[in-house]
Amino acid sequence: MLSNSFIFHKLSRRAVLKFLGVAVPGAILGYSRFSKPQPFIYQQDSLSLPSRLTQPKSVVIIGAGLAGLACAYQLSQRGFQVTLLEKSPNLGGKIASWTVQVGNETFKMEHGFHGFFPQYYNLNSIAQELSITNYFQSLKFYSVIFKDNIYRPENFYPSHSTFPWNIVDLWFWSSNRLQWGINLLKPSHWKVFKAITGVQIPKIFTIFDKISVTEWVKQGFPKGIYNLYFLPFTKATLNAPDILSTGELLQFFHFYFFGNPEGLAFSGTKDDMGTSLVQPFIKAIQKNGGQVVSEGIVNQIICNSEKIISLTYQQGNSQTGVPFWVERNDYLTNSHITYYGAGDRVFIVTSNHQEAISLTCTHQGCTVSRQTDGTFLCPCHGTLYDDQGKVFKGPAKQNLLHYKIVQQKETSIQLIGIPTLSSKEDKMLKADYYVMATDVPGIKQLWELVEEDINPKVTQQVVTLTTADPFAVGRFWFDQDFDWKYSDFTSISGYKLTDSITLYHHIQNQFIEWSKHTGGSVIELHAYSYKEKDFPNQESLLIAFEQELYEIVPELKRANCLNKELVNQKNFSGYPPNSYDNRPKTKTEIKNLYFAGDWVKMPFPCGLMERAVSSGLLAANEILNQEGLQRRILLTVAPSGLLKI
Known part of the structure; x- marks a missing residue:
């Protein structure tokens, strides 16, 4: 039986x-x-068409995450004059890297470990074209x-x-x-x-x-x-x-x-994602004549007769004159202080209710906590600011940024940077095509900047997009190593916060070398989606991560923690019930505007990084098709299951 x-x-x-x-x-x-x-092949042209332009055409792509990078790479290969705009100083979006200081040494920090699966056919095909497959190693x-x-x-x-x-x-x-x-x-x-x-x-x-x-x-x-x-x-x-x-x-x-014939084993990058993947993308785009602009913040988009006419942007000015909305954070707000925003983008309203102070530490970007005496303390590296946000002690060199409150609604405020002598002049861009390849908060902010003729259908699709619960990454340096019998990236179930652990001193070269000459270890914990009510600030996240790490690896209780870094954001795409029908497609109702990003409705199975890359290539294919050029062949797993529902 x-x-x-x-x-x-x-x-x-x-x-x-x-x-x-x-x-x-x-x-x-x-x-x-x-x-x-x-x-399986998706969207293969039946005719043999030209591969490159014979006359100049231009495209502006907003957002240098994987979707924007893939789109810019493909179009620059085909002869388009590409301008890639990224608001952050670090290119790559969720695969960006930046430098952190640990003692006398510097390392590259990321938004968390990313696994490259064999069925990431479109991403892997670009890696082959960029000749960077040796930058990856199987786990x-x-x-x-x-x-x-x-x-x-x-x-x-x-x-x-x-x-x-x-x-x-x-x-x-x-x-x-x-x-x-x-x-x-x-x-x-x-x-x-x-x-x-x-x-x-x-x-x-x-x-x-x-x-x-x-x-x-x-x-x-x-x-x-x-x-x-x-x-x-x-x-x-x-x-x-x-x-x-x-x-x-x-x-x-x-x-x-x-539907995947490749199994669940995957690869990781031998170096940080910026070095291993983002920089090769950027070099290829620039080699093809593309222009890449970091710290380029769009502040106006002109639309007329269902067509984008132009946009303007500022570059290199964190105190931009572009207004933006932030929602009230009810988990932090109390009877004395009102907080707005979440993750690493939190603001506190001053007592006169005319201004707001950014709580993003100017050292490494952690969110500072307000102390009982009114000062602000960074939980990551100890910078202390006074009650007005001026640096009092610690590694930070710049004061917390101040913003003017432009408008106020019941649950949100609109902020704008306070002008300074270093404010930059606007730059205008005009192009034949435009691609918006930002994250969900980014596309919503961009849409508020569209002036004149705004398509109501696209507007409704954009404003109803949602973000998921915030995610957090804690990376810790210890002066001791430990035995580990599981995979170097391991999923963990049953803890209140932690969902995975990564042993970076077994995977990436910079940490392998550090471990060899110090005998130490570098461990990362990742919380994929936590509830803000359970962990309302970054201090509570760090405490929980450390407690759970010592449960997972008890040997580390005897070690000294040399450094800790925290990444905490609320910008990943949400896929809630009843959202599929209204999700925007790559091609929009606006004639020369296309969307790319993991929030776009996809016509074939895909996920995470492969979803982002495939959406960027879909946007590029739409533009190629518009110009009568051969579209790139896109691949996927079996498009449907064996059984019928």
Whole structure:
């Protein structure tokens, strides 16, 4: 008699296929155990078209994250005059790097570890074209561990098989296979199984976009499967289960597992992301004649007759004259002080209610905390500011920035930088095409700058975009190393804050060398999506990270912590229930405007970095198509699951 553990281990290959209803010979061959399925081609031109422009055309791309970089790279290759604008001094968006000081040495810090999966076909193809594949190294396998050992550790390896054989492989790998709890004779379990193996875009969203993952699980999800796989990987979307669309989760799982023939092992960069990926992108764009502008902040966009006419921007001035809105932070606000913003972009209103002070430390960007005596203290490196934001002591050299309150609503304020003698003049750009490739807060701010003729449909799509719960990264330097039997990047389940741990002194060259001559270790903890009410400020995040790190690696209690860095932002794209239909596409109602970013509605399965890159290439393809040029071939995993929902 079959147990409630996974049913397939008792069935032959033929019986499994018969059970699943796979009767078409082509389907059987395509999912053969011995023949690795190949990537699927999306949007291939049937005609042989020219690849490069024969007359000058220009494009302005706003945002130098992965989406903007991919779009700029592709269009600059084809002869377009590309101008890439980035508001930050650090290019790369969420894969940007910057310098931090640890003792007498400098290191590159990032927004958190990024894994490069084999099914990142479009990103990997660009890496091959840039000749940087040797900048990456395989992490060989991937572990998931559980607090208090409620489950045994899970390890994932390259598989080279798609459904159903990747499940068979997983069953053999898993030391928790008897706790999966799947019983396909139970109607609710059968419905779950059909849903996760029958993904079809957009049908999966028609059925499942209306319900959150938390609500869906309550309808009868196998407990073991959820705790072992779905909960850890749901958080890897950087969206919490209670506010994540089930449709989005199902396409995410299809891309990473059920429709993926590459397995779950992945690579990491040998150096920081800026060195390994961003700089090669930038060099290629510039080699092709493209202009890259950092600290370029757009302050006006002119639109007329459903067409962008021009934009203006300021460069190199953190106190820009561009107004922006910030929402009240009810988790920080009290009866005496009102706070606005979140993550590393928090403001406090002064007593006269005419100005706001930025709480972003001018040293390394941590958020300072207001002390009982009115001063401001940086939790990361100890800079102390007086009650007006002037540096009192510590490593910071510049005072906290002040902003003027322009307008005030019930739950938000509009701020503008106070003009200084160093304010920069506006620069104007006119182009044939425009691509907005920012994050969600960025596209919302840009849209407020559009003047004259604004398309109401696009406006409604933009204003309803949401951000996910904030994420946080804590990186720690210790004077001792420790034994670790799991993967160098490991997912962690069951802790209140921590979702993963990365041993940087095993992965990146700069930390490997430091560890060799010091005997120390560099560890990063990542919280993918935490609740602000639980961790309202950065001090509470650092305390929780340290406490949980000592639970995960008890040996470090005997070590000295030499340095700690914190990254804390609220700018990742949200995918809540009922958001799919209204999500903007790459091509907009405005004739020469295109969108790119992981918030854009995608026509094929993809996720995280691959989603960002693919959206940028889709935008480039739209422009290439408009000019009668050959579009780039885009690749993806199997576009639909084996079963039919």
